[in-house]
Structures are given as C-alpha cells and as structure tokens.
Amino acid sequence: MGDGWAAASVDGGSEEHSEAGNAEPIRVLVVDDHALFRRGLEIVLAQEEGITVVGEAADGAEAVEKAADLLPDIILMDVRMPRRSGIEACTAIKEVVPSAKIVMLTISDEEADLYEAIKAGATGYLLKEISTDEVASAIRAVADGQSQISPSMASKLLTEFKSMIQRTDxxxxxxxxxxxxxxxxxxxxxxxxxxxxxxxxxxxxxxxxxxxxxxxxxxxxxxxxxxxxxxxxxxxxxxxxx
The missing domain is CATH 1.10.10.10 (Winged helix-like DNA-binding domain superfamily/Winged helix DNA-binding domain)
Structure with a gap:
C-alpha cells in the first residue's frame, strides 16, 4: 500500500473505546483472499499500540465463521472474494455479531459496491491505496464511533443521494x-x-x-x-x- 488520501471521517455516538482508554485493545479480524496482503496488514498492525489482530480469513464464508468465533471489534474485509463476497458476508456477520464494525478495504471503486456495502451494514469503505499509517488511524476512528470513507467514494455517495432525491420527487x-x-x-x-x-x-x-x-x-x-x-x-x- 502506497501513500494515499486521508480517509474522510464522520464521528458517531459510540464512546466505548475512548472512554475505556487503552485498557482493552481493539480486536481486529483481517479478511482478504490474498495471503500476502493479509500478512502485510498483520505486520503493520502488530506494531500499533492498542490494536490486536485476533484472526484472519481468506473468503466471506470463512469470515462469518471466524467472526462468530472470535467476536472482533473491527473487521477489515475485501469486497470481492471467492465462495462468498465481502458484501454477502457483511450482511451475515451483522446478524451473527451485530457489535462488530465492518470496514471494506478494497481496490473496487465501483459505485454499486459502495452502495451495497453501506446497505449491508458496513461502517466504512476504504480503497487499498490508503497508506499503512492510515489503516491504524481508520481502525481507531471506527472503534470510536466514526465512519470512514474515501473522499472520492464519498463524492459518489453525495451524487447518488442527489439522484435519489430527484427520483422521489x-x-x-x-x-x-x-x-x-x-x-x-x-x-x-x-x-x-x-x-x-x-x-x-x-x-x-x-x-x-x-x-x-x-x-x-x-x-x-x-x-x-x-x-x-x-x-x-x-x-x-x-x-x-x-
């Protein structure tokens, strides 16, 4: 992952991690069908204070199983994976582990993937061009109740909102x-x-x-x-x- 944009953030109402201070690390599950990418994320996050990678999964089906077993705070998940897509897994995980916050980390800048991810319950949508430092920042922000989304993808959302209003006139x-x-x-x-x-x-x-x-x-x-x-x-x- 090279230098990228600073993810746009929207504060939310949850204060549980900020109030708890550093007493409990943020538990992260990494889901991606590329083993090298998963390993890279684990290495980067292992150096971050207050963040612990508790497991990994190679596809959406395995992600649902691992989420139910490990009960992570944050799930970093790719959109397009074999067996079960990240969006399908997102829907299933929100039913099994509603407390888990899911951030899509993907190369897909397709508007349809963005909309479907949000409808499925994702809290964030980040492109893989994000820098390594920003991954940890995004995890902390989401754990603290914020939504994280690439500015370029956020502009697509605003365009869709405007179109949606026009369609409902x-x-x-x-x-x-x-x-x-x-x-x-x-x-x-x-x-x-x-x-x-x-x-x-x-x-x-x-x-x-x-x-x-x-x-x-x-x-x-x-x-x-x-x-x-x-x-x-x-x-x-x-x-x-x-």
Missing part, C-alpha cells in the same frame, strides 16, 4: 420526524464530513452539545449511524445538496 413520502432548527444545522454539517469538534467550532457550542444533538437526531429518526441519518435526511428532503 413524484412520490408521496411519509412525513419525517420533526427536527429542531439546531438539529438540522448539525445534520447539514455532518453531511459535509465534519467531525464533532469541527461542528462545535462552526456553531460556537461545546463538543458534548454536538454529541447530544447527534444522539437526539438518531433517536428521532430511529437510525443507528450518522451516515444513515444523512441518507435518510436527503431522501426525505430534510437536507438538500447544492
């Missing part, structure tokens, strides 16, 4: 839950990729206040992640993309 939509003006402000900034600290600076409020707003937004919309909230808000025309 003629549909009768169920009225969306009422968000306050401040919650809408926060959600708009989330949609731009800002993290909690950046949103707090932008709105001149505390970081804890931002976290509370995000938590309330997710509860009102009955969603589980900030990424889902942005998709929902754009679909329901709570937000618009210029």
């Amino acid at each position: 003629d549909r009768r939509l169920v009225p969306a839950p009422k968000l306050t003006d401040r919650e809408i402000e926060v959600l708009k900034l989330v949609a731009t990729g800002m993290n909690n600290r950046e949103i707090a600076r932008e709105l001149f409020i505390s970081e804890n206040t931002v976290k509370n707003h995000v938590r309330n937004i997710l509860e009102k919309l009955q969603l589980h992640s900030r990424m889902e909230a942005v998709v929902y808000a754009m679909r329901e025309k709570i937000l618009e993309i210029g």
Whole structure:
C-alpha cells in the first residue's frame, strides 16, 4: 500500500473505546483472499499500540465463521472474494455479531459496491491505496464511533443521494420526524464530513452539545449511524445538496 488520501471521517455516538482508554485493545479480524496482503496488514498492525489482530480469513464464508468465533471489534474485509463476497458476508456477520464494525478495504471503486456495502451494514469503505499509517488511524476512528470513507467514494455517495432525491420527487413520502432548527444545522454539517469538534467550532457550542444533538437526531429518526441519518435526511428532503 502506497501513500494515499486521508480517509474522510464522520464521528458517531459510540464512546466505548475512548472512554475505556487503552485498557482493552481493539480486536481486529483481517479478511482478504490474498495471503500476502493479509500478512502485510498483520505486520503493520502488530506494531500499533492498542490494536490486536485476533484472526484472519481468506473468503466471506470463512469470515462469518471466524467472526462468530472470535467476536472482533473491527473487521477489515475485501469486497470481492471467492465462495462468498465481502458484501454477502457483511450482511451475515451483522446478524451473527451485530457489535462488530465492518470496514471494506478494497481496490473496487465501483459505485454499486459502495452502495451495497453501506446497505449491508458496513461502517466504512476504504480503497487499498490508503497508506499503512492510515489503516491504524481508520481502525481507531471506527472503534470510536466514526465512519470512514474515501473522499472520492464519498463524492459518489453525495451524487447518488442527489439522484435519489430527484427520483422521489413524484412520490408521496411519509412525513419525517420533526427536527429542531439546531438539529438540522448539525445534520447539514455532518453531511459535509465534519467531525464533532469541527461542528462545535462552526456553531460556537461545546463538543458534548454536538454529541447530544447527534444522539437526539438518531433517536428521532430511529437510525443507528450518522451516515444513515444523512441518507435518510436527503431522501426525505430534510437536507438538500447544492
């Protein structure tokens, strides 16, 4: 893996790893059909404090079995693999080990793979051009409740959101839950990729206040992640993309 982009991140509501400090290492399962790539990741992550690779798998079917057995915190998984694809495995793993957070680490920059991965429950979508240092940073960010996605792929998501809104112009939509003006402000900034600290600076409020707003937004919309909230808000025309 060579030098790459800095993955775009979106803070989430989970604070379990940050609150726990360094007491418990982040348990990682590596899934890829190339043994050399798996080994390379293990070597890189073995040098990182607070991260432990607890196992590896060579395909999606084995990934589901290993996830159920090892109960990892984070799963780094390729999209296209034999026997069972990463996206199919993602769906199965979320049913068996819902606490596991799955990050797709792939060469595929196909929009269809990105959309299907998110629908299947992936928390991140990173291209393999990411630098080695950024792999560990992405793991820590996801463990701390953020979503990680390549900026180039994020722009494709925004384009799809806009198209989705246009396609639903003629549909009768169920009225969306009422968000306050401040919650809408926060959600708009989330949609731009800002993290909690950046949103707090932008709105001149505390970081804890931002976290509370995000938590309330997710509860009102009955969603589980900030990424889902942005998709929902754009679909329901709570937000618009210029």
